[in-house]
Amino acid sequence: HSVLTQPPSASGTPGGRVTISCSGSRSNIGSNKENWYQQLPGTAPKLLIYLNNQRPSGVPDRFSGSKSGTSASLAISGLQSEDEADYYCAAWDDSLNGWVFGGGTKLTVL
Amino acid sequence: QVQLQQWGAGLLKPSETLSLTCTVYGGSFSDYYWSWIRQPPGQGLEWIGEINHSGSTNYNPSLMSRVTISLDTSKNRISLKLSSLTAADTAVYYCARENRGFFFDSWGQGTLVTVSS
Numbered sequence: 001h002s003v004l005t006q007p008p009s010a011s012g013t014p015g016g017r018v019t020i021s022c023s024g025s026r027s028n029i030g031s032n033k034e035n036w037y038q039q040l041p042g043t044a045p046k047l048l049i050y051l052n053n054q055r056p057s058g059v060p061d062r063f064s065g066s067k068s069g070t071s072a073s074l075a076i077s078g079l080q081s082e083d084e085a086d087y088y089c090a091a092w093d094d095s096l097n098g099w100v101f102g103g104g105t106k107l108t109v110l
Numbered sequence: 111q112v113q114l115q116q117w118g119a120g121l122l123k124p125s126e127t128l129s130l131t132c133t134v135y136g137g138s139f140s141d142y143y144w145s146w147i148r149q150p151p152g153q154g155l156e157w158i159g160e161i162n163h164s165g166s167t168n169y170n171p172s173l174m175s176r177v178t179i180s181l182d183t184s185k186n187r188i189s190l191k192l193s194s195l196t197a198a199d200t201a202v203y204y205c206a207r208e209n210r211g212f213f214f215d216s217w218g219q220g221t222l223v224t225v226s227s
Binding site for chain 1: 147159
């Protein structure tokens with residue numbers, strides 16, 4: 001049972017757009033910056049979005065993040081087959097005084 | 111370019127203690143926090159705890175009674191010990207560089223630890 005709630009799966013077609021949601025509470029997403037990670041099969045997670053909508057060097061601008069209140073979203077446009085991966089949201093939680101993660105969303109590009 | 115390289119025993123028995131080490135190559139060791147995160151097979155990520163260059167630690171309340179994170183600044187190493195293991199502790203364990211409270215921008219390669227009799 002994860003503190004942040006994500007849909008277990010999402011799908012889209014090549015060239016299309018998909019949005020993955022992440023629902024939290026006032027003590028985590030509502031108070032702190034959420035971030036997103038991409039995990040390809042058999043590899044470590046990789047930082048995708050931080051400080052709400054910043055991308056590390058090398059992450060294409062097809063990936064974008066947004067936040068409203070206690071929920072956040074990751075949008076991926078121009079879907080490509082290599083985007084098939086698990087996506088996790090995370091945020092610092094002031095009540096727990098630690099990090100919390102979403103359960104992950106498995107993205108399938110049909 | 112920072113790199114995190116981790117190692118440790120991969121197969122342990124119930125009640126034993128897990129011991130993993132992560133060495134940081136490149137970048138500043140003292141400007142960041144360093145976290146351990148685990149991922150049970152087929153499941154999501156769980157934060158275990160963090161440490162800064164001064165040795166100040168912060169643990170996940172659910173694991174606090176069994177976890178010790180320490181560091182050796184002379185070798186840029188962070189260590190994790192998790193005691194009283196059960197099968198539920200079977201997971202891939204990652205070390206990660208943390209911009210404290212904001213994000214994890216570098217991860218180790220992961221170490222699969224299996225707890226089985």
